[in-house]
Amino acid sequence: MSCHEGPVAATSTVHSRRIALLGNPNAGKSTLFNALSGLNVKVANYPGVTVSKTVGSVKVMGQSLVVEDLPGCYSLEAISPDEEVVTASLDSTGPERPDALLVVMDATSLERSLGLLAQAEHLGLPVLAVLTFSDELIRRQGSVDPVKLSAAIGVPVMVVTGGNRVQLNDLKHALADVAHWTRPVIPAPADDGPQLRAWIVSVLQAADYRSAAVDDRTRRLDAVLLHPVLGTAIFVATMIVFFQVIFVVAAPIQDIIGSGVAWLAAVVKSHISVGWLASMLADGVISGAGSVLVFLPQIGLLFAMIALLESSGYLARVAFLMDRVMGYVGLEGRAFVAMLSALACAVPGIMSTRTLPSSRDRIATMMTAPLMTCSARLPVYTLLIAMLVPAEAHIGFLRLQGLVMFAMYLLGVAATMGAAWVFKRIFGAKGAALPFYMEMPSYRVPHISEILRAIWDACLGFVRRVGGIILILSLALWALLSLPVISAEQLNAAGVDTSDQVAVATYQIDHSAAATLGRAVQPVVEPLGFDWRITVGLLGAMGAREVFVATLGQISSAEDPENPQANLAEMTWLSGPHEGQKLFTPPVIAALLVYFAFALQCTSTIAVLRKESGSWKWPALAFGYMTALAWIAAFVTKTLVGLLTG
Secondary structure (H helix, E strand, O other): OOOOOOOOOOOOOOOOOEEEEEEOOOOOHHHHHHHHHOOOOOOOOOOOOOOOOEEEEEEEOOEEEEEEEOOOOOOOOOOOHHHHHHHHHHHOOOOOOOOEEEEEEEHHHHHHHHHHHHHHHHHOOOEEEEEEOHHHHHHOOOEOOHHHHHHHHOOOEEEOOOOOHHHHHHHHHHHOOHHHOOOOOOOOOOOOOHHHHHHHHHHHHHOOOEOOOOOHHHHHHHHHHOOOOHHHHHHHHHHHHHHHHHHHHHHHHHHHHHHHHHHHHHHHHHHOOOHHHHHHHHHHHHHHHHHHHOOHHHHHHHHHHHHHHHHHOHHHHHHHHHHHHHHHOOOOHHHHHHHHHOOOOHHHHHHHHHHOOOHHHHHHHHHHHHHOOOOOHHHHHHHHHHHHOOOOOEEOOEEHHHHHHHHHHHHHHHHHHHHHHHHHHHHOOOOOOOOOOOOOOOOOOOOHHHHHHHHHHHHHHHHHHHHHHHHHHHHHHHHHHHOOOOOHHHHHHOOOOOOOHHHHHHHHHHOOHHHHHHHHHHHHHHHHOOOHHHHHHHHHOOOOOOHHHHHHHHHHHHHOOOOHHHHHHHOEOOOOOOOOOEOOOHHHHHHHHHHHHHOOOOHHHHHHHHHHHOOOHHHHHHHHHHHHHHHHHHHHHHHHHHHHHO
16 A cells, blocks of 8 residues: 555445444554454554544445444544544435444543543434453553443443454444444433533443553653653654664665666566667666665665554654644644654645644644655665765764764754744734643554554555556656667767767767756756756656656666666766766755755645645645745755865
8 A cells, every 4th residue: 555545445335334433542443443344544552543534344244334434533522624524424414424333432541432422322323332452451450340331321332452353253243233232221411511520420430440550661651751851862862773773774685676676677688689678678667666666675664663653652752742842833742743644654644634623733734744754755865865975984883874864854854843833923823822632642562463564564555656656657757768769870970889888878868858858947956966867857756756766777777787876876967067077976965865855746745735725725835835945955055065075
């Protein structure tokens, strides 16, 4: 699944019973949904992960049931777009209205869950309560009697703990027998007031509920990790280790993949006699898409580390730590949760803004989240950093390449905060800021299956992306580089030695349709030190940032099939006042890094911005200001690095 794709919705019929999962954030809804439907919805140990309705299906006793995972909410009185998704689904009068509800209740915070259950009982739908995290409740010296709880609330209660197939099968059989679900004789009080609170207290007493003791492990860890100074230092150190691992561990695997890609391209060229076909397969497909595929190990490691931090509950603490920083720019900690989602991809980051109750905060976060360093930038950063910093360079025991990568991610965070501050000042925020509240989940040991699933999904999505839009753009680029075909007579007239493959390829590329297109745009970016080849890469990156790597891979492979990687570092200006001078100098590489840090080069992000904002005004503004910011920042960077390096 790509980072721009959501779960595949089930095809339902009018006769399929619809069962919706309702519950507080982080109560285990998505985990239960995955277990029932077999779909792989993102699960993380912090609130606000599910921001839209997800639909799947389950077959039980010959019946095909439609199940819906609704966004987490604390109340059916919506104050944010994700909660509006919940109320709209439950208030629907058409075929999309659920036939029954599964109210997922966290046993460790049962009091809060009962408030939502009370509201659900007034919808007129059959209700079944699913009690999750009962094992966690017991571990923390708490207890509850499910049978007595069911009698107190008037609806059936079933206990489901992670990995218990017997409990899950019992739940599936219960879903097939909705007609026999009990209903409360007297529903709970409807209004949030003294009567409701009294009802909750009476239910807890009747169910012999003993609340979970404060988790000593969580308390001790939070004393350190939530400390304003020490906690921030640990977070920074964690991120440094994060990027050291990405470079050190991935490097040997990348070398193997790179060697395999080069070998395969050479085999294709040696065994296919049709020149244009060999070139298309070797240069267009293998060298183009293959040059991006080399970064698969880093993508897998990136998502493994993110999944590890999410599942453990640590990212929720990071959001809490960042609340004070977010306050300086006029936003709240929930906005940083959306920005954290953008580390994987800007698309889910923008969609996560639905959890924000303030429309101004949503706009400010949506307009700045694409500045966070997403996974699509990783191949570009890795390529450029490897060209800029020698692999053997260290600062103490830390690898300099990893530190530069960490600096690029810090730059993304700083840019996001700065842009958010500007947007909040421009569009203003009338009235007092809304208070930030966020549940701190208990720390949990991540399941290896969750980590492996995150790696698999990320790698599979990346491969599909390489085999989809990146491959299409790579073939289009190959065609632009190969046309118009230069005849032998033209080569001889130009004084090119037709027996020199490198000379022929260089002349062909320099007189191709891609060169014509690149030179038309080159004057805009030439002050940044970019020639037409880099310009073509920037244009191709509009569809997908990784295409920039594919562009350079194709060009370098065509100009020097024997050693494309070395040729990339030795590329020179082919014409103009800089002819013969090295193209990829330290100032130019640094400018490229900064340009990619700021530029909005992702059509999927633009499309989601349009959908979430409801207007083309905002994506147009985002593209405009980020492109201008990228150009200015790249120019300043090139100038400063040029002065420092002489």
